[in-house]
Amino acid sequence: MSIKPISCLPDFTIKSYRELIAALVQSNYQFTLVRNLANDTLKPDLISSAHRVIYLRHDIDFYLNGVDQISRLEADLGVVATYYVLLTEQYNPLHPTNIKIIREMVSQGHEIGLHYDLTLYPTDLSAANEQLAWxxxxxxxxxxxxVTTIVTHxxxxxxxDPFRSQDHYVHPHDPRYQANLTYISDSARSWRDENLLKCFTDSPPQRLLLNTxxxxxxxxxxxxxxxYSEEVMYPNITAISEKSLRDQQVVWQNHIATQLHDAREVK
Ligand SMILES: [Zn+2]
Structure with a gap:
């Protein structure tokens, strides 16, 4: 399959995402885990050479349902990413369906980092550290x-942010790792500029932190x-809750208490 360089910003579809990642691979970008930012920063040769590195990062803000399509696509293209998971949003990473997705990502070579929400943290530093460790x-x-890497929600x-610069976890926005590092994100399902297209020019960013x-x-x-938020995100957000309700309805239908209750009403 011939892969075209990207000449306009990708629209938000799986097809375009695959084309973007394939085009970045074709442009000689090497994909590496975010946790390697710390060691890579200590290699001046890497930072100054023509070597191109992408730290591909994903913040999971809304749901894991269906996200395995993206991790599988990346594994098929031979690239790794770091997925940051929240424990405090409405999706539950401890639900068996979500655990399965997370462990599949790990088996594909991806890494799972912690996405933490400072609005839920105490201001006292030792209490905050304790919560982060928990x-x-x-x-x-x-x-x-x-867990080797964390990032702020x-x-x-x-x-x-008391956790941005410390030695225990690699934080991709730690000021110590920013030398020659370009940051691009698809926040709010939008591209704030066209910097992504520079990857396909004669002077591409050498180190790219790409957050999607x-x-x-x-x-x-x-x-x-x-x-999109109504037709795709909302059903994915509620998928596990809806299945749980449907399962419970079947339990109610067959429950002895239901049968005894309804039998009394018939009399
Ligand atoms: Zn987030």
Whole structure:
């Protein structure tokens, strides 16, 4: 299959996502895990050479349902990514359906990091550290791997972030790792500029931290973000809850209490 360089920003479909990743591979970008940012920064040769590296990162803000389509696609193209999972959003990473998806990602070579929400953290530093350690430990029990990297959820809120620069976890926005590092994100299912296209020019960014939200790319052709949020995101957000309710309805139908109750009403 011949792969075309990208000449305009990708629309938000799985097909376009595959084309984007394939085109980046074709452009000699090497994909590596975010946790390697710390060691790579210590290699001046890497930072100054023509070597091109992508730290592919995904923040899971809304749901895991269907996100395995993206992790599988990446594995098929031979690339790895770091998926940051929240323990405190409405989706439950401890639900068996979500555990299965997370462990499949790990088996594909991807890494799971902790996405933490500072609005839910105490301001006292030692209490905050304790909460972070508790979340990281819980996540590591799901992944059966140690948590080596963390990243802030919704940094635009501007809360003081005590975890951004420390030695225990690699944080991709740690000021110590920013040398020659370009950051591009698909926040709010939007491209704020056209910097992504520079990857396909004669002077591409050498180190790229590319953050995409897999939940934004799962519709086949819905580009309008409001329609997408209603038609694709909402059903994915409620998928596990709906299945749980349907299962419970079957239990009710067959429950002895239901039969006894209804039999009395018939009399
Ligand atoms: Zn987030």
């Amino acid at each position: 979340e990281a430990d819980t996540l590591s029990r799901i992944t059966k791997r140690p 919704q940094p635009f809120r501007g809360l003081p 939200h897999p939940e934004f790319w799962l519709g086949h052709d819905v580009q309008n973000r409001w329609v």
